[in-house]
Amino acid sequence: MKNQLIEHVSSSLGKRKVAELQPMVNIDEIQHAQNSTFEGTKVLRLKGQVPLGGIRDIIASVKRAQIGGMLNEMELLDISSTVYGGRRFKKFIEDMIENAIELPILEELVRTITPLTDVEREIKMCIDDHGHVLDSASPTLRTIRHQIKSHEASVRSKLESIIRSSSSQKMLSDSIITIRNDRYVIPVKQEYRNNFGGLVHDQSASGATLFIEPQAVVAINNQLREVRVKEKQEIEKILHALSAAVAEVGEELLQNVRTLAEVDFIFAKALYAKAIKATQPKLNDIGFINMKRARHPLIAHEEVVPIDIELGKSYSSIVITGPNTGGKTVTLKTTGLLTLMMQSGLHVPIDEGSEMAIFQSVYADIGDEQSIEQNLSTFSSHMVNIIDILEHVDHQSLVLFDELGAGTDPTEGAALAIAILDDVYQRGARIVATTHYSELKAYAYNRPGAINASVEFDVETLSPTYRLLIGVPGRSNAFAISKRLGLNIDIIEKAKAQISTETNKVENMITSLETSQKMAEKEMEEAVKIREEAEALRKDLADKFAQFELEKDMLIEQAEKKAFKVVETAKEEAEFIIEELRELQKEANVVKEHQLIDAKKRLDETAPKQKDKKKKGVVKNIIKELFPGDEVNVTSFNQKGHIVDKVSDREFLVQIGIMKMKVAMDDLQLIDRPRPIEKKPVATVRGNSHHVKPELDLRGERFEDAMLRVEKYLDDALLAGYSQVSIIHGKGTGALRKGVLQLLKTHPHVKSSKMAGMSEGGLGNTIVEFK
The missing domain is CATH 3.40.50.300 (P-loop containing nucleotide triphosphate hydrolases)
Incomplete structure (x- = not known):
């Protein structure tokens, strides 16, 4: 398991943490470790990856710098890279936290990371990415390297003049300039070794060629060697200074390394969890x-x-x-x-x-x-x-x-x-x-x-x-x-005969248990599947209903705007006419001023009032108890419905469109409550329309109760002498409307029934005409 986990670390620091991994026994420590892994998976889920590149194990280098040791170029580059890696990761996590992503453990960890940009900048200014000390590391080093280039150019110039000479070419094995023991030399044939003077630094494997530093360049090569010694001393001086700068922030660097090791380990655990599809228990x-x-x-x-x-x-x-x-x-x-x-x-x-x-x-x-x-x-x-x-x-x-x-x-x-x-x-x-x-x-x-x-x-x-x-x-x-x-x-049957009755009973019982468990599991799978399908259907219907309500509101709003525009145009025209009437009044003194004001007021009243959409759904629930039939607003869905039944003191069954659901009382706001129907003795209703209204409101009623009320109302309306009445059943799911129409078709005294006009309720109201 550790071998699988170690594949996901980003540095040797993480590898060491994996190697040291041991089970814990304290529940708080285990919970903290589990939570840290969860935060790692959360970051990976949201960001896809984590910037942990460039982190190195610099503990030994930092400790050596703290006791006065000089670090080499590559060690200093590793320190610079680790400082940069820590700074980049710190900013990465801080940016996520600024975006309201909760990462308490990682947030606490990155607080312990010190940016140390000064040390990082000093190292970068002195050493390039390949570990070479730059000329700009110090003015002295720049001067020394200028001298080196000048001396090298002088040596090459003299040696090139020698190898280009026609008299010298026959004495050379090859017309090239090479280096032996850090000194420039030319390859001379063995028999001409005394023709150039100077020093022999090397010879070929066969001995036929000697690599000679001609006397003409010995002095310049000596000067070049001296300058190179100075270069080495200056580089060491620069490295000592950088090492001292590292030592000054040594404790901060060591803390950064400890933190980054923990961070690398956390994300290794998170990546491993993702690979094996693991969860937090x-x-x-x-x-x-x-x-x-x-x-x-x-x-x-x-x-x-x-x-x-x-x-x-x-x-x-x-x-x-x-x-x-x-x-x-x-x-x-x-x-x-x-x-x-x-x-x-x-x-x-x-x-x-x-x-x-x-x-x-x-x-x-x-x-x-x-x-x-x-x-x-x-x-x-x-x-x-x-x-x-x-x-x-x-x-x-x-x-x-x-x-x-x-x-x-x-x-x-x-x-x-x-x-x-x-x-x-x-x-x-x-x-x-x-x-x-x-x-x-x-x-x-x-x-x-x-x-x-x-x-x-x-x-x-x-x-x-x-x-x-x-x-x-x-x-x-x-x-x-x-x-x-x-x-x-036959052999199998003889073998079975050797087994006791008790053993056979046990085997048969086990077989029965296995069969029963398989059937139970199969039925459970089918039940889960049906439940998932029902849930998907419910969600689909809820989405469609919400879309329908949205489109309905949009259409109503568009119609209101259109009507408002028409009336506004009419008002403008009326204003123009009234102004003309005023002019006529001045001339003929026929039209009175108060008549003009009354006419304008009547025109204003004809303009439709647009609904304030912002106030929708803010009806305060001042009723402490709700009853079946009450029209309510479900605040969490911002949808209207009506109470179907009371489930408990604080919970009701509410019908929203075609759906019924249980809703807490705190989530309900009372919009309207149907007025109770006054029950009058039959003797007071007969032949007297004063006690029977010309319409019956069934909104919020149960289906069975509504049908009983319709039958009684039709009898009362006939006794009262009405020739036509209205039955208000609302739109809803349409079930109540269908029931009313079916009852009207079979009633012996009903001549006809029709849907009311749009201004009278449309689909929510049915006009009944008696014979």
């Missing part, structure tokens, strides 16, 4: 594990089979039984490894909503540890490990036993396994154990804190599915497998 210290769709991180994602593991609430021991190669050990390792990953601050490959327990110790006895050198059998090697576990296990431990009791006589091994499980259980530890002993199937049935489990096996394909079945013990598939492979049926 909820933590507890009471020993409760509920891992949903847990996956082993070392098995390829496309191959691993997710398993659900719950432990520590209804039962504290899981005994996984069944044949070998079924996946029991993988389940065991998944439980242990994910627990250790979580306690190391890593996110784990489980689904959201999972919960994991923090243990002080995790003990495991897994695999065949048989040792030839120690002369220990399989059973003995397991027992040595188990004895050591039993000496330390307590109520804060997680214990993993693989093939408990294996390697010895089945009867004794099963009995010993039961005794060990009982001992560990009584100490309060959480246990996951695997075994192929059928005797342990009964263990969980006789212990209130234990449960059976098995890994599913597909008899049709003769292979395990690796799905963990909690509550179902493993069963032997020997007969089924033998039959599939073609073993004679």
Whole structure:
């Protein structure tokens, strides 16, 4: 697992943190580490990547500078690069925080990063990206290098005149100038060595060519060597000065390195979590594990089979039984490894909503540890490990036993396994154990804190599915497998006869449990699918309804604007006419002034008033109690509806368009409440229209109640002598309108019914004419 994690670090600092990674036992420390990993995944999700390039491990260099040592050019460049990397990351996180992104742990970390721009600038001004000290590092160095170039030019000029001379060319092996021992020389044939004088610095492998520094350039080469010594001394002086500058901010640099190491480690954990599709679990210290769709991180994602593991609430021991190669050990390792990953601050490959327990110790006895050198059998090697576990296990431990009791006589091994499980259980530890002993199937049935489990096996394909079945013990598939492979049926039947009735009953019971669990899982999957489809449909309808309301409001607003414009034009024309009338008044004194004012007032009143859209939905809820039929505004959706029923004192069932939903009273604002219908004795209504209104308002009524009211109202209206009435049912879902129309069609005294005009309510009002 560490090998996978180390692939995601950006520096050797991060590698060291990964190498030092150990599980923690304090819940606060683990929660902090988990939160830091979550912040890393949050940054990656929002930004895609993190600027951590250029960070180097400069701890040794800084400490050497602090004791007066001189750093070389590359060490100083690493320090400059690390300072720049820290400064860039600090700004990156600060920019995210300024954009209201909450990163408390990273925010605290970047506060400890000191920019140190002065040191970075000094190093950059003196050393280029290739580690070469620049001429601009000091005036003295610039002068020295100018002298070097001048001397080099003089030497080359003299040597070129020699090699171009026709008399000298026959004495040279090649017409070139080269360097030996930091001095300029020319290649001379052996037999002409005395013709040039000077010094011999080297010869060819064959001895036929000597590399000679002619006497004519010896003095200039000496001057060049002296200047180069001065250059080296000046460079050392510059490096000493830069090293001293590093030493002055040594503690700040070391703090930066510690912080950047932690940052690199956090984002390595975040990148690893992204790679294995891991999530942050909820933590507890009471020993409760509920891992949903847990996956082993070392098995390829496309191959691993997710398993659900719950432990520590209804039962504290899981005994996984069944044949070998079924996946029991993988389940065991998944439980242990994910627990250790979580306690190391890593996110784990489980689904959201999972919960994991923090243990002080995790003990495991897994695999065949048989040792030839120690002369220990399989059973003995397991027992040595188990004895050591039993000496330390307590109520804060997680214990993993693989093939408990294996390697010895089945009867004794099963009995010993039961005794060990009982001992560990009584100490309060959480246990996951695997075994192929059928005797342990009964263990969980006789212990209130234990449960059976098995890994599913597909008899049709003769292979395990690796799905963990909690509550179902493993069963032997020997007969089924033998039959599939073609073993004679008579042999299989004789073998079955050798098995006791009790064993057969147990096997049949296990088969029934497996079948029942598969059916339950299938039905659960179908139910989840149906629920998801219903939720998607509800969301789609809500979106369409919201769009419809938006378009409706836009159309109404456009119509109002158009009407307002028409009336404004009419008013302008009326104003013009009134002005003409005033002129006539002056001439004829016929029209009175108050008549003109009244006429203008009537014109103003004809103008439609545009609705103030900003005031929509601000009706204050001053009613302390709501009743079915009340028209309300759901503030969270800014949608109107009406109360259908009261669910509790603080919650109501509200119908919004075609949808019904439960809404808290605090989320409701009362808009209108239908006036109660006064019940009058029949004798007072007969033949008297004064007590029966010409319209019936059904808005907010239940369907059944509304139909009863319509029937009674029609009788009352007939008795009152009306020839025509209105039934106001509103638009809503249309169900109430359809019910009213259907009732009117069958009523013996109704002549006709029609939709009211747009000014009278349109679809929300039906006009009824009696015979």
